[in-house]
Amino acid sequence: MNGWRELIRIENVTKRFGSTVAADHITLSIGEGEFFALLGPSGCGKTTLLRMLAGFETPDSGCIFLDGKDLTAVRPWKRPVNMMFQSYALFPHMNVYDNIAYGLRQEGLPAAEIDRRVRNALELIGLPDLAKRKPGSLSGGQKQRVALARAIVKQPRVLLLDEPLAALDRKLRVEMRLELKRLQSEVGIAFVFVTHDQEEALTMADRAAVMKDGRIMQVGTPEELYTRPANLYVAQFIGEANVIGGRLECIESEWLLRQDTHLFRVSGAEVRRHGLMQGSLAAIVVRPERMFIASASSVAERKDYNGLSARVIEIAYLGSAYNFVVQTDEGRRFFVQVQGAEGSPSYRVGDVVMVGWGVEQGILVPMDEFGNTNPPEGIANKLR
Amino acid sequence: MVSPILLLGPALTWLVIFLVFPLALIFVYSFLQRSPFGQIVFQPSLDNYLRLFNPTVLRVFLNSLRIAFIVTLLALLLGYPTAYFISSQPSRWKNTLLVLVILPFWTSYLIRTYAWIVLLNREGVLSRFLLGLGLIREPISFLYNDTAIVIGLLYGYLPFMVLPLYSSIERLSPELREASFDLGAPPLRTFWHITLPLTLRGIVTGAIFVFVPSLGNFFVPELLGGGQRFMIGNMINNQFLQARNWPYGSAMAFGVMAIVLALLFFQAWVTRRTEQV
């Protein structure tokens, strides 16, 4: 993040459609040359925010600045911002060349200049031979590249991408992630993209904003979002999570979380990170791959671990890893992921095992606001 | 399963007997002659077709084409913005607005033409209204001219223009328009480069749906043109019911059919071209 310079500032923007709030007092900064993701489930307002950046929607209140200039009232065709549409929106009656040239022609550039830039763009996306083809005869991946070229050939300050990979099949999607990343670093334009796929956001974005119900839950680098989620919503939306909700207690300068009759050890650093206190509602979040599983007798009670006895109720083999669902006598369920062959063959469904996690591996999130606690069903379902 | 032949059979048989045979019959008639008493005489020749090019008949053909063309153009100018407006409305309004366009079309055209007589005749609403305003001194008839015919045809066939236009505008993804805005083209330029070419099929279909029936209509010129202004339909009507020269009337009908077929081929060509994209 060295040399980060603000490019876009969204200030207190609100947008309503009837009774639904698509953007609820959103404030957000996006840096120059940044690859930024707006991440959230459908209906969270991420696309609306993108469309407000493009100028297709006008905020009910609040402002959007680009390079310090107020963009809010500028019409879409006057904005130095271009968009790649989810459907690509390639003009079906124009060939690839004319599609890419369309935006440049609107600027009234000389024909030679247009030709040079279109050819460069075709080169950049690796499709120099398709200039004369109509969009209808292109494959999904090719269409996507053309849509991309059409937008970046205008050399906008920001490129907006609406679910750029959603229409591609899985294999191509993974390929295009790298391709987009490469292109972005090559052209140096800030990319803002909308996605509901957290994996996509984590692998491509420099930073991401996690959204829910028109509000931003957290902004941060993928690592921050994964390892230091600000709340339970982010913790559960990004990656898999085992969640234990309860009340914090401090006994003999050791922090504990009480759920029913059971006490779990909690990292003091995590408690301080959120400024939580004795009696606060909180949840421990443990990523499945941070959990361990061992035979029932092998683990001694230690101060830096939380360990529970549980019964294996489901095992799934994933090739590179094993997933276990275990259940304690009290009915708590945990989802444990073990890499490679380590934990594999020795356990069977029905075995009693010891599961647990290092105290420092347990992420703590405050719970007052988004109070829904441990959803074991949800986790079990993710196993398959 | 039931064989398709059995399903198609009844309708196709009916159409062969009561569509193909009759059309074939007047096609044959169009090469024959009539006797002084109106009987058909078997004397094959191209005379009837050659007589289509005599100046009186040719003038009626050209005038009919001109009127049908004006009607089509006006229908396009009135219909396009209306279709565009309907498609830009929230979906709960769309259907109502569309039904309101179609509804008059399915009701008696004859009666709707009559309504214009009431409006435009010498003792009619418009004349009285202008008299009341003092804009004219004595009652004027607005009937019995080409303008009245154009109004009558436009009134009858406008819905035929709006419907195909609406469905082609509706089929156009709004993202294409947005993409054009986004690439720097203001609304008018976007309309010209994106919306218009992509709704061309609707325009051609609508134009044909208006042009063809306008060309062949005979009661609108009869009622609003008062028999003073002739169109092809009136000529065919006369040949069949008054002059009783069926062969000549049949040749005229095939003159119209030739124009219609040419237009349909043109439409098919446009459809194929726009389908490629």
Add this chain to the structure above:
Amino acid sequence: MRLRTWLRLHSTLVYAFLYGPIVMLVILSFNRSGLPTAWGGFSLHWYRELLHNEALLNAALNSVLVAAGSTLVSAVFGTLLAMGLERIARSLVLDAFVFLPMIIPDIVLAIALLSFFTLIELPLSLLTITVSHIVFNIAFVAAIVRTRLSYFDNTLEEASLDLGAPPLKTFFNVTLPLILPGVLAGSLLAFTISLDEFVIAFFTAGPSQPTLPILIYSMVRFGVTPDVNALATVVLSVSALLILISQRLGGTEGFF
């Protein structure tokens, strides 16, 4: 946005153009004075006149008979046709042929049928009108049923056959109930068109049995008489009502 305002204004005027004359007719039909320009007070006088006009009632009855007969036949033929067309590979030539009666100028069809009936020496009567109306009504019914069929899930029929219902049973128990709204919508449309059809009826009608449009034509040719206003109102209302019901059943959608 100024464009929006302009579009709204334009469309309002177009709707006014479409409905103004009709509304005017309806209002005048209640005018006691019978004049288009002087309001003599509200009256049902002209409607009562209609009820005493024997020729008119006869013509109306003729029209209903023709419409009912042609609808009945074209509903069956048109539905079968639509089902058959669904089942075979789409053929442009066949489509063009079947829907030809919808696009050729009606006067051409009219003179062709007149010539044909004369040739086979079938006397012109209500029967000849009915036969003629079936020609284009088949196309209208087929077009609407076909739209309905295109939403139809073929596996439903296969499921029924698989469960042991022979083709005819499958048709009456599964296919027909599902496409029935389309068939009804198409039939109502056909009925309305037939009721109002003038040109072809004009050429194929016998001299002593005019349909209502033919009678109206002969009345309006000789100028404006106030009872026509009442008659027009009745005819327009009946058509509008039938079409609105047809529309509710999902007819006329996807027509183009």
